[in-house]
Amino acid sequence: MxxxxxxxxxxxxxxxxxxxxxxxxxxxxxxxxxxxxxxxxxxxxxxxxxxxxxxxxxxxxxxxxxxxxxxxxxxxxxxxxxxxxxxxxxxGGSLASHLGNGALPHTSTLFYSACIVLGIKFLHENRIVHRDLKPDNIVIDGAGYAQLADFGLCKTGIDFRDVMPYPCGTINYWAPEMFSGEGYKRTVDWWALGVIIYEMAVGKMPFHGNKEVLRDSILNKEPEYPAGLDGGTRVIIKELLEKDPEYRLGSLRNDGEEVMNFSFFNPIMWNALMAKQIRAPFVPSxxxxxxxxxxxxxxxxxxxxxxxxxxxxxxxxxxxxxxxxxxx
CATH class of the missing domain: 3.30.200.20 (Phosphorylase Kinase; domain 1)
Incomplete structure (x- = not known):
């Protein structure tokens, strides 16, 4: 004991x-x-x-x-x-605490997004779906790397085509299919990543309002993209926030590999990131x-x-x- x-x-x-x-x-x-x-x-x-x-x-x-x-x-x-x-x-506290002053620099958005991708990829390879990804559940370690946390709502034993019946997590980060009552797949984690990238890059939520307004926006509307938003960032957000889960980035069998190979992540040296050989844009005191x-x-x-x-x-x-x- x-x-x-x-x-x-x-x-x-x-x-x-x-x-x-x-x-x-x-x-x-x-x-x-x-x-x-x-x-x-x-x-x-x-x-x-x-x-x-x-x-x-x-x-x-x-x-x-x-x-x-x-x-x-x-x-x-x-x-x-x-x-x-x-x-x-x-x-370094939670990612949410770093978003209190608005949008992050592009280098930070890219770096944290890459860390989150590798975290989701690891979970999915182990047949685990997180189901509650949001900045509050992502923390920054002593080296400045982002880590997934809070696994209490995870679902285990989930493969490529497996369907989960009951939605859970935070409604602001729900994918459209989670409102349908017809079940959803592991691609909901990639939708949540799209919401998080939007938050980091734009400084606010892509969809907001009360529950009914939020539901309607997620199901039927597209986020607003500021004129000055980096083009590559805009494209990956659109691909991750694809309302049809069968066409969403990350929906293929190779899952995280598909996301890693997307052009937004071209500057990332994945092996060096995995080995923590890249200096983070922010290193906590x-x-x-x-x-x-x-x-x-x-x-x-x-x-x-x-x-x-x-x-x-x-x-x-x-x-x-x-x-x-x-x-x-």
Whole structure:
């Protein structure tokens, strides 16, 4: 069992329906990690147990494969009321945080897009569809490389022609076929990439409005392209935001290879990128700001989680724990 006391919680990073994320430091090694903390009762009540184990397994796959374009697992452990997933800490924050001031330079858009392509390609080669790609779920590591994160909505066992019945994820990034009720394929990840590239290049969403307006825009309208937008960027966005999934860029059996070979990516040296031999356009400072948040009882066991959890509930988390890779 991994003691929670091994970690010093340094900084609160964010919160969602899943729980809380903290930046923490391993006391013995000084290694910084991001720890996602989730309440067991919340997980069981919302039937998220399968999603929890899935996220842990994809993070482990990333760790085992040494893939630099997915966040990877450090360890997983639990206490009576909570489960914890410790992951690589992304010193550069989320891609969304970099879009707060508008459009990115073309070099940054190209670089991050290439990283995302390699991340999607790896998932699809392993029969995994992400289904919730968006800037909030893409992080920038210490070397400035973009990594895919948040794998709880992934679908596994999906091949080239397999159809998934139930849409999920963030509606702003849904492909048109996700509204149809007739199922969708892995090409929805490439549509989401098109939305993300548009955001990076233009500084706003290609489709917006309330749910009904958004649905109509995604199904029936084309994005507006600023007059000064680079021609190559405009073309790849149009190819990725093709409303017919059978003609969308990335729809062929070779999937990511088709996207990599598109003219927009001609400047990218893929082997060098995979080996992280290209200097990123932005490299985060190594001086991480430390908050005064400590590893106190309020973090480990919040006041609303003081009652004991039933043996039946605890059984759902048997086998969840996973040691660090370098453990003996």
């Amino acid at each position: 991994i003691p929670i006391e091994d970690f010093q919680f340094r900084k609160w990073l964010g919160q969602g329906s899943f729980g809380k994320v903290f930046m923490a430091e391993h006391k013995k090694t000084g290694k910084k990690v991001a720890i996602k903390m989730m309440e067991k009762l919340h997980i069981c009540y919302n039937q998220m147990t399968e999603s929890l184990f899935l996220e842990r397994d994809i993070l482990r796959l990333s760790r085992n494969s040494r893939n630099p374009f997915l966040v990877s697992l450090v360890c997983a452990f639990q206490r009576e009321h909570h489960v914890y997933i410790a992951m690589e800490f992304a010193a 190594q001086d991480i700001v430390q908050s005064e948040a400590g590893n106190d009882g309020a973090i480990v066991t919040p006041h609303n989680c003081t009652s004991r959890i039933s043996h039946f509930t605890q059984k759902a988390f048997i086998g969840f724990d996973m040691l660090p890779e370098d453990s003996s």
